[in-house]
Amino acid sequence: MLSVLDMFRVGVGPSSSHTVGPMRIGGRVRRSLAAQDWPAGARLVVTLQGSLAFTGHGHGTLRAAALGLLGHEPETIDMAAAELDLAALHSGGRLQVEGRTVHFAPDADIRLDYDTRDLLHPNAMQVVVVHGDAVLLAQDWYSTGGGFIASRRQLEQAADDDRVSAGAAVPHPFGSAADLLEVAQRLGLAFDAIILANEAAMRPPELTLLGLDRIAAVMMACIDRGLTTSGILPGGLKVERRAPQLWRQVQDGRSRNEPERLFDLLNVYAMAVNEENAAGGQVVTAPTNGAAGIIPAVMRHYCETTAQQRRFLLTAGAIGLLYKQRASISGAEMGCQGEVGVACSMAAAGLAAIWNASPQQVANAAEIGMEHNLGLTCDPVGGLVQIPCIERNAIGAVKAANAARLALHRPGQGRVTLDEVIETMRQTGVDMSHKYKETSQGGLAVNVVEC
Numbered sequence: 001m002l003s004v005l006d007m008f009r010v011g012v013g014p015s016s017s018h019t020v021g022p023m024r025i026g027g028r029v030r031r032s033l034a035a036q037d038w039p040a041g042a043r044l045v046v047t048l049q050g051s052l053a054f055t056g057h058g059h060g061t062l063r064a065a066a067l068g069l070l071g072h073e074p075e076t077i078d079m080a081a082a083e084l085d086l087a088a089l090h091s092g093g094r095l096q097v098e099g100r101t102v103h104f105a106p107d108a109d110i111r112l113d114y115d116t117r118d119l120l121h122p123n124a125m126q127v128v129v130v131h132g133d134a135v136l137l138a139q140d141w142y143s144t145g146g147g148f149i150a151s152r153r154q155l156e157q158a159a160d161d162d163r164v165s166a167g168a169a170v171p172h173p174f175g176s177a178a179d180l181l182e183v184a185q186r187l188g189l190a191f192d193a194i195i196l197a198n199e200a201a202m203r204p205p206e207l208t209l210l211g212l213d214r215i216a217a218v219m220m221a222c223i224d225r226g227l228t229t230s231g232i233l234p235g236g237l238k239v240e241r242r243a244p245q246l247w248r249q250v251q252d253g254r255s256r257n258e259p260e261r262l263f264d265l266l267n268v269y270a271m272a273v274n275e276e277n278a279a280g281g282q283v284v285t286a287p288t289n290g291a292a293g294i295i296p297a298v299m300r301h302y303c304e305t306t307a308q309q310r311r312f313l314l315t316a317g318a319i320g321l322l323y324k325q326r327a328s329i330s331g332a333e334m335g336c337q338g339e340v341g342v343a344c345s346m347a348a349a350g351l352a353a354i355w356n357a358s359p360q361q362v363a364n365a366a367e368i369g370m371e372h373n374l375g376l377t378c379d380p381v382g383g384l385v386q387i388p389c390i391e392r393n394a395i396g397a398v399k400a401a402n403a404a405r406l407a408l409h410r411p412g413q414g415r416v417t418l419d420e421v422i423e424t425m426r427q428t429g430v431d432m433s434h435k436y437k438e439t440s441q442g443g444l445a446v447n448v449v450e451c
């Protein structure tokens with residue numbers, strides 16, 4: 001079973017599927033390059049397909065792939081060193097890995113293939129090493145959302161497996177919300193306690209808690225940077241960062257009453273994170289980079305203690321695992337309902353848990369958080385993670401709080417179950433035109449003048 005710590009990865013913006021994932025793939029390929037000698041003249045060629053091609057430039061995919069090949073990792077990247085390494089690669093056209101050398105000039109050797117549609121996943125990345133007509137290495141990789149990656153073999157196996165019931169190694173395996181609720185009711189445990197027990201099968205509990213605390217700390221630091229960093233976001237759309245000014249207005253007491261102040265705070269926290277993300281700063285996938293602002297914003301406003309932050313993240317993570325296992329958290333597969341919709345659902349559940357809701361009410365909060373995001377398309381203007389993404393996170397944070405409130409007013413199971421809404425999201429994502437799945441081929445992306 002996946003870990004909740006996998007749902008919250010520390011990385012860099014602007015995209016988990018198009019930046020973090022490709023960088024991680026680059027790292028895996030680097031290991032393969034280090035494993036054997038290459039003849040003089042061998043050349044590495046990377047081909048980005050599907051959504052990675054369509055929005056690769058705006059999402060920084062080409063740069064991320066090169067950085068991964070150079071040995072940089074999303075969690076630990078030193079931006080200054082990365083820039084130097086990239087400049088050397090661009091001027092030298094060679095990649096050196098533990099004494100092995102292959103030709104690799106990123107401008108020529110990272111190619112965009114807009115025509116091939118890989119049926120396994122729309123975020124496909126082909127890697128070959130060629131020497132003359134001979135292909136010395138060929139690998140197919142996929143960036144499957146939220147920074148997760150998979151090889152072709154892994155995805156083919158996953159397609160054959162029952163993707164939901166792979167949890168035998170933990171004390172409380174669950175493949176659905178119904179399973180999770182059954183465990184909660186039978187043992188009298190909250191979702192966070194169930195997840196903590198499962199995580200203990202993967203590592204000592206103190207390391208899980210340390211991991212959660214680090215995630216919370218990175219999230220809060222990201223908000224703090226976003227609240228105080230002004231300027232124009234990169235990419236050419238000339239989008240100005242709005243969080244610092246809104247933050248000053250909130251500090252000056254411009255919100256006229258408590259409801260206004262609540263909206264302003266949730267909005268500004270979420271926008272602070274997503275402006276940092278758009279600028280390529282350090283963020284936590286929650287569950288993706290594009291949707292990274294919702295969970296930190298709700299946590300920041302409602303969690304006053306470390307214990308509350310842990311409970312929030314464990315509960316939200318439990319809901320995220322359900323979406324990851326039963327559907328997808330990839331905008332390229334599901335549209336924005338799989339990113340902002342899932343983040344809203346996770347945050348609603350986390351907040352309900354903080355408010356001491358019953359497990360059923362927590363599940364209801366998650367259900368409501370998704371139900372009113374169903375059909376949400378992904379149509380980022382200019383292929384950048386800015387419009388509509390930044391404001392959409394603010395809206396998602398407010399919606400999550402409202403979903404938790406609604407859930408608290410209903411003690412039992414509502415008419416729609418969490419499993420039903422997850423399956424509805426999946427089917428809606430499958431039916432959605434590829435124009436609205438992180439390709440910038442439809443919606444706002446074609447109706448908004450970019451300059």
Ligand code: SF4
Binds near residue numbers: 335340386
């Ligand atoms: S529209 Fe939604 S899914 Fe698409 S890039 Fe923006 S946040 Fe991600």
